[in-house]
Amino acid sequence: xxxxxxxxxxxxxxxxxxxxxxxxxxxxxxxxxxxxxxxxxxxxxxxxxxxxxxxxxxxxxxxxxxxxxxxxxxxxxxxxxxxxxxxxxxxxxxxxxxxxxxxxxxxxxxxxxxxxxxxxxxxxxxxxxxxxxxxxxxxxxxxxxxxxxxxxxxxxxxxxxxxxxxxxxxxxxxxxxxxxxxxxxxxxxxxxxxxxxxxxxxxxxxxxxxxxxxxxxxxxxxxxxxxxxxxxxxxxxxxxxxxxxxxxxxxxxxxxxxxxxxxxxxxxxxxxxxxxxxxxxxxxxxxxxxxxxxxxxxxxxxxxxxxxxxxxxxxxxxxxxxxxxxxxxxxxxxxxxxxxxxxxxxxxxxxxxxxxxxxxxxxxxxxxxxxxxxxxxxxxxxxxxxxxxxxxxxxxxxxxxxxxxxxxxxxxxxxxxxxxxxxxxxxxxxxxxxxxxxxxxxxxxxxxxxxxxxxxxxxxxxxxxxxxxxxxxxxxxxxxxxxxxxxxxxxxxxxxxxxxxxxxxxxxxxxxxxxxxxxxxxxxxxxxxxxxxxxxxxxxxxxxxx
Amino acid sequence: xxxxxxxxxxxxxxxxxxxxxxxxxxxxxxxxxxxxxxxxxxxxxxxxxxxxxxxxxxxxxxxxxxxxxxxxxxxxxxxxxxxxxxxxxxxxxxxxxxxxxxxxxxxxxxxxxxxxxxxxxxxxxxxxxxxxxxxxxxxxxxxxxxxxxxxxxxxxxxxxxxxxxxxxxxxxxxxxxxxxxxxxxxxxxxxxxxxxxxxxxxxxxxxxxxxxxxxxxxxxxxxxxxxxxxxxxxxxxxxxxxxxxxxxxxxxxxxxxxxxxxxxxxxxxxxxxxxxxxxxxxxxxxxxxxxxxxxxxxxxxxxxxxxxxxxxxxxxxxxxxxxxxxxxxxxxxxxxxxxxxxxxxxxxxxxxxxxxxxxxxxxxxxx
Numbered sequence: 001x002x003x004x005x006x007x008x009x010x011x012x013x014x015x016x017x018x019x020x021x022x023x024x025x026x027x028x029x030x031x032x033x034x035x036x037x038x039x040x041x042x043x044x045x046x047x048x049x050x051x052x053x054x055x056x057x058x059x060x061x062x063x064x065x066x067x068x069x070x071x072x073x074x075x076x077x078x079x080x081x082x083x084x085x086x087x088x089x090x091x092x093x094x095x096x097x098x099x100x101x102x103x104x105x106x107x108x109x110x111x112x113x114x115x116x117x118x119x120x121x122x123x124x125x126x127x128x129x130x131x132x133x134x135x136x137x138x139x140x141x142x143x144x145x146x147x148x149x150x151x152x153x154x155x156x157x158x159x160x161x162x163x164x165x166x167x168x169x170x171x172x173x174x175x176x177x178x179x180x181x182x183x184x185x186x187x188x189x190x191x192x193x194x195x196x197x198x199x200x201x202x203x204x205x206x207x208x209x210x211x212x213x214x215x216x217x218x219x220x221x222x223x224x225x226x227x228x229x230x231x232x233x234x235x236x237x238x239x240x241x242x243x244x245x246x247x248x249x250x251x252x253x254x255x256x257x258x259x260x261x262x263x264x265x266x267x268x269x270x271x272x273x274x275x276x277x278x279x280x281x282x283x284x285x286x287x288x289x290x291x292x293x294x295x296x297x298x299x300x301x302x303x304x305x306x307x308x309x310x311x312x313x314x315x316x317x318x319x320x321x322x323x324x325x326x327x328x329x330x331x332x333x334x335x336x337x338x339x340x341x342x343x344x345x346x347x348x349x350x351x352x353x354x355x356x357x358x359x360x361x362x363x364x365x366x367x368x369x370x371x372x373x374x375x376x377x378x379x380x381x382x383x384x385x386x387x388x389x390x391x392x393x394x395x396x397x398x399x400x401x402x403x404x405x406x407x408x409x410x411x412x413x414x415x416x417x418x419x420x421x422x423x424x425x426x427x428x429x430x431x432x433x434x435x436x437x438x439x440x441x442x443x444x445x446x447x448x449x450x451x452x453x454x455x456x457x458x459x460x461x462x463x464x465x466x467x468x469x470x471x472x473x474x475x476x477x478x479x480x481x482x483x484x485x486x487x488x489x490x491x492x493x494x495x496x497x498x499x500x501x502x503x504x505x506x507x508x509x510x511x512x513x514x515x516x517x518x519x520x521x522x523x524x525x526x527x528x529x530x531x532x533x534x535x536x537x538x539x540x541x542x543x544x545x546x
Numbered sequence: 547x548x549x550x551x552x553x554x555x556x557x558x559x560x561x562x563x564x565x566x567x568x569x570x571x572x573x574x575x576x577x578x579x580x581x582x583x584x585x586x587x588x589x590x591x592x593x594x595x596x597x598x599x600x601x602x603x604x605x606x607x608x609x610x611x612x613x614x615x616x617x618x619x620x621x622x623x624x625x626x627x628x629x630x631x632x633x634x635x636x637x638x639x640x641x642x643x644x645x646x647x648x649x650x651x652x653x654x655x656x657x658x659x660x661x662x663x664x665x666x667x668x669x670x671x672x673x674x675x676x677x678x679x680x681x682x683x684x685x686x687x688x689x690x691x692x693x694x695x696x697x698x699x700x701x702x703x704x705x706x707x708x709x710x711x712x713x714x715x716x717x718x719x720x721x722x723x724x725x726x727x728x729x730x731x732x733x734x735x736x737x738x739x740x741x742x743x744x745x746x747x748x749x750x751x752x753x754x755x756x757x758x759x760x761x762x763x764x765x766x767x768x769x770x771x772x773x774x775x776x777x778x779x780x781x782x783x784x785x786x787x788x789x790x791x792x793x794x795x796x797x798x799x800x801x802x803x804x805x806x807x808x809x810x811x812x813x814x815x816x817x818x819x820x821x822x823x824x825x826x827x828x829x830x831x832x833x834x835x836x837x838x839x840x841x842x843x844x845x846x847x848x849x850x851x852x853x854x855x856x857x858x859x860x861x862x863x864x865x866x867x868x869x870x871x872x873x874x875x876x877x878x879x880x881x882x883x884x885x886x887x888x889x890x891x892x893x894x895x896x897x898x899x900x901x902x903x904x905x906x907x908x909x910x911x912x913x
Contacts, residue, residue: 052906096906345788368791377789385789390782395775400790402775411771 041104043068043200043231044089049098051084056442058084059095060255066200066248068103071222071232073242073263076252077275077446077474082235085252086202090122091115102200121193125205127185131178135171136160139192159195167224169194182332183214190221200231207241211330212502212535219245237475239268251275276475286486289510292321294357295494296342296375296463301351303334303341311337313518314351319463319494324485326497326509326526329538334518335498336380339467342496343377344370355463371400373463376456378449380467380498386452387440394436397422397455425454430480446477453481457488464488464495470504482508502531516540553902559849563842563890565897567856570889574882583873595866596859602866604734604748608820609832610851610858611750614757615811616836617854618764621845622808623689625768626801627781632678632693633809634833635700636671640810642704643670644729644817645712645722645824652726659729664756664814671810672803674700679802683795689802701827708826721825731819751819753811760811761847767804777801809833838883841891853890860886 044066051059059081066072076082087093089100091109100107102118109115112122129138136156145152157173164170171180171187180188186206193201203222207215222232222245234246242249243263251259251274259274296319303312311334319325327335340346342353344367353360355373364370367377379385387396398407398418406421408414419436426434429450431443440448449469456464466485470478485508489495499505505512505526512524514537522537553562575585596606616633623630647663654662678692708720734750768774780787780797787794812829821828839857843849864879889896 343789366791367789371791379789384783385785388779388782388786391778398775399779399786402772402779402790402792408772411773413770413772413775415770 041068042066042101043103045101046085046089047099047101049085049088050096051088051093052096057255059088062098062257064250064257066231066233068231069226069229070247071226071234071245073234073236073246073249074252075237075239075242075249075271075275077476080252080275080474081255082252083204086122086204086233086235089115090120090202116196116198119197119199120202121196121198121200122202123186123189123193123204123206125208127189129177129185129188133177134173135175135177135188136173138177138188139195143196156195160191163191163194166228167221169221181214182209183217186210186218187221200233201225202233202235204235205237206234207236207238208500209331211538212531213539215241239271242271243268253277272475284482284486284507287490289323289489291323291510292492294318295321295355296496297354298342299352299354301338301341301353302349303337303346304349305337310349311518312341315520317513317520319496321492321494322489323510324489324495324497324508326499326505326512327515328499328502328505328512328534329515331500333515335515336467338515339377339380339465339496339498343367343375343465367400371459374461375463375465376459376461377465378452378456378467378469380471382448382452387448389441391440392437393440393443393451394419394422396440397425397436397451399455401455401459425458429454444474445472446474449473449481450477453484457484462493464493466495467498468500469497470501502534514538553898554905557901557905559844561901562894562897565901566889566894567886570885574885577878577881578874581873581878583871588867588871588874591867591870592859592863596863601746601748602862604745604750606855606858606862607754608749608815608858609861610854611754611757611815612812612832613835613839613854613857614761614851615808615815616833617839617843617850618761618847619805619808620836620840621843621850622764622768623801623805624840624845625781626777626797627784628682628798628801628805629690630675630693630802630805631690631837632675632696633836634829634831635693635697636674636806636809637812637829637833638700638704639674640667640671640813641817641824641828642707643667643810644813645725648725648729648818648822649722652728654728656728659726660731660818663729663818667810667813668807671813672807675802675806675809676799679799683798705826708824712824722823725818725822729818730822731814749820751815753815753819756814757811758851760808761851764808765847773800809836838887838891841887841894856886857883
């Protein structure tokens with residue numbers, strides 16, 4: 001996708017709308033300013049929404065009122081029902097019962113087409129763009145406006161130009177989407193919604209793939225949209241973003257809407273408590289690290305991706321026993337490939353990996369041999385790699401250890417033994433529901449992650465490779481997972497942590513390595529750095545260049 | 547994007563297939579009605595023809611035996627995410643293996659020749675599947691395309707061999723000689739006679755028992771062994787398989803070897819058990835029926851056995867029907883089979899959502 005190049009696009013120019021913002025909001029055109037009586041009318045009003053999937057009640061009697069011309073945040077743990085609720089609003093699912101009102105009119109939304117016709121637009125977490133097509137083509141996709149493209153293209157081009165004027169949403173219509181930075185791709189998604197006449201914009205975890213400065217730009221953009229009378233619904237699990245940009249915030253927990261706040265009257269701590277339903281520690285408690293011998297060492301590692309493009313350019317580092325080394329960086333800068341190479345999944349083009357000071361010979365550079373060397377791996381994407389969603393949990397819970405003698409004799413696997421093993425782990429890791437026979441896909445994100453962690457950690461590793469341990473994981477589980485990682489560190493394990501969450505990296509790591517464009521751009525101790533400093537390194541501004 | 551439809555297990559396994567088959571038969575009935583025959587009468591004829599006599603039942607089960615092998619072959623490959631369309635060719639080449647033993651090693655006692663003939667036929671079937679498997683695993687050539695092409699290759703190769711090499715001198719018939727008697731699989735009639743039960747002569751033979759045992763072994767392999775676990779992992783999520791230290795290429799090859807061997811089970815039933823010689827196109831397309839059987843049987847051995855019996859009934863009952871009702875030709879029977887495949891396999895999801903809604907309404911009413 002070319003995220004690697006994306007970092008070069010940071011702040012290419014100061015958009016005109018930012019200047020306008022700085023000049024004061026009053027300068028926005030009068031026509032776009034909402035009328036007083038309209039402002040009191042909600043853009044969206046959901047009443048008594050219920051939605052069940054089988055026995056799971058994803059939404060229980062949910063009420064939501066979103067004021068027109070506001071930015072409304074929705075927070076909640078993973079599996080709290082935010083996505084289901086938004087899917088209902090966008091016509092992916094139909095509610096079992098309840099009422100949807102858009103602009104005071106009761107409506108039925110059965111497809112995304114109907115949602116769009118009611119002025120609802122959605123920007124998905126995973127962009128729905130065709131990389132090989134131009135921005136213009138992508139924006140037109142599904143709204144070509146007739147049998148011939150030319151008339152539609154002229155119209156769309158004019159529309160884009162107007163949006164660029166009104167909102168400062170500049171993108172070159174001829175640029176190929178695959179060549180754009182992630183931030184610009186997201187802008188294309190927003191433009192797509194606006195061209196279709198969206199008055200209400202839903203953004204699902206929009207900052208997950210952005211650098212801090214791209215996120216800031218996005219929020220500026222959202223404020224401009226708001227000032228023009230658009231309504232924005234922002235789904236996120238980052239409480240800081242909620243505090244930064246929203247006017248109102250609603251909290252969901254276990255399918256229910258548990259609290260509504262005016263943002264300026266609440267705090268991150270209060271929101272976190274409401275999300276989890278109890279007091280949470282947002283800070284990680286950990287003592288000084290006691291580094292021992294080097295357990296994992298990489299020397300001049302070069303790793304290519306599936307298409308033969310070099311994604312890791314000669315990276316060297318060491319991880320000691322009793323130490324957590326965090327790798328920070330914007331997604332797509334080689335961290336994933338590095339982690340997979342260390343785990344033996346991805347071949348290394350050159351360089352070497354040392355475990356316990358001994359070089360891993362090429363024939364042992366595979367996942368099962370690395371496991372035999374007590375190197376375990378919590379993969380970044382548990383859906384794609386760490387688990388088999390279609391399997392029952394007890395089957396997913398032996399992945400990678402399917403030849404372990406504990407699970408059966410000879411060629412046979414004994415389900416009873418596998419289930420007993422997972423049942424014991426479910427107890428220790430508080431995995432809910434504690435049912436080894438439940439399908440893997442039916443666990444929440446946090447519990448799925450705990451299944452992976454339990455499987456890997458309980459195998460008594462020396463080296464722990466951990467990718468995005470808390471991605472899509474609820475706060476309660478995050479706390480647990482962080483504590484577990486610290487405990488592993490204190491037990492003398494070497495832990496390499498890859499995460500795109502700077503907060504997580506800073507909270508857990510004893511040393512932070514920053515990667516950009518496949519290279520290490522710097523190393524910091526968490527107590528001697530700050531997000532701005534790390535952000536610069538993540539953007540590829542090395543000490544030398546600066 | 548549509549929501550996944552979750553159904554209780556009983557509805558998934560029992561109600562859905564029943565609904566699908568019922569609909570297939572209702573539409574078949576309309577077709578029969580349209581050509582001016584009485585569908586009730588036709589149904590009665592089909593059922594009595596296939597189940598109404600010991601003789602008919604024998605034929606039904608004989609066909610079912612072939613379908614069990616063919617269905618299992620498709621199902622095993624399917625578990626590894628592979629669509630083996632080449633069952634027919636693998637069975638055809640498997641027949642060559644059976645013939646080589648049946649024709650040349652007849653001097654050995656039956657207790658040796660029969661297992662040897664079976665094993666060699668399975669090996670031939672497996673090897674015929676190995677080439678497409680290798681091309682898929684190492685070269686990325688799509689297995690659907692290569693196995694289809696290998697059906698044509700098998701057909702051409704066997705035509706050549708039957709006409710030019712294996713044909714008995716002086717015969718106009720492109721087929722092998724009759725195998726040695728010692729290679730004949732015992733007829734089930736003869737086995738039953740040992741227990742004092744007298745049954746009429748049908749092609750039904752020991753292969754039925756072998757097929758049922760094989761079905762159990764396939765279940766054991768897929769759900770109870772480490773290899774089966776790896777096969778299912780590769781099929782469900784190749785990335786997870788790689789992460790778990792498996793080699794999808796290796797599993798692809800092993801699975802296709804098993805699948806090819808299972809296809810060659812047809813040779814045991816139809817050649818060693820009944821025809822005792824290889825004729826041109828002896829498989830009669832049964833390898834393809836295996837696809838329908840596996841689809842309908844949800845790629846589960848028990849489902850495959852049930853679906854095989856149903857297809858056996860369609861074949862045997864259909865033959866009787868075509869015999870009694872000249873207006874209903876063999877082609878009509880093909881139409882009915884096609885409808886069963888269409889509703890039982892391809893449109894399998896047709897009733898899922900309505901049934902789920904109905905159940906939801908019921909459970910709501912109960913609360």
